Amino acid sequence: MVLNLTIAGLTPPLGTLMFITCGITGVSISDFTKALLPFLAMIVAVLLLLTYLPFLSLALPNLIFGVQ
DSSP: OHHHHHHHHHSTTTOHHHHHHHHHHOOOHHHHHHHHHHHHHHHHHHHHHHHHOTHHHHHHHHHHHTOO
16 A cells, blocks of 8 residues: 555646645656656555465564464
8 A cells, every 4th residue: 555655646637746845856757757657657566465475464473473
């Protein structure tokens, strides 16, 4: 859920994090979006891994609580 919200906050049309960052730094939205693309690709890749390989996100809770 956190990764989904991060993606929503960084990309248009919602993009509240994008608009706030561009407003504070004075960077144009197009320049911000161009610089964001490699990072966005990595975030989406991690989201896909966690979505389709659930043992990655459940390994630590299973280890702590002893679920097998």
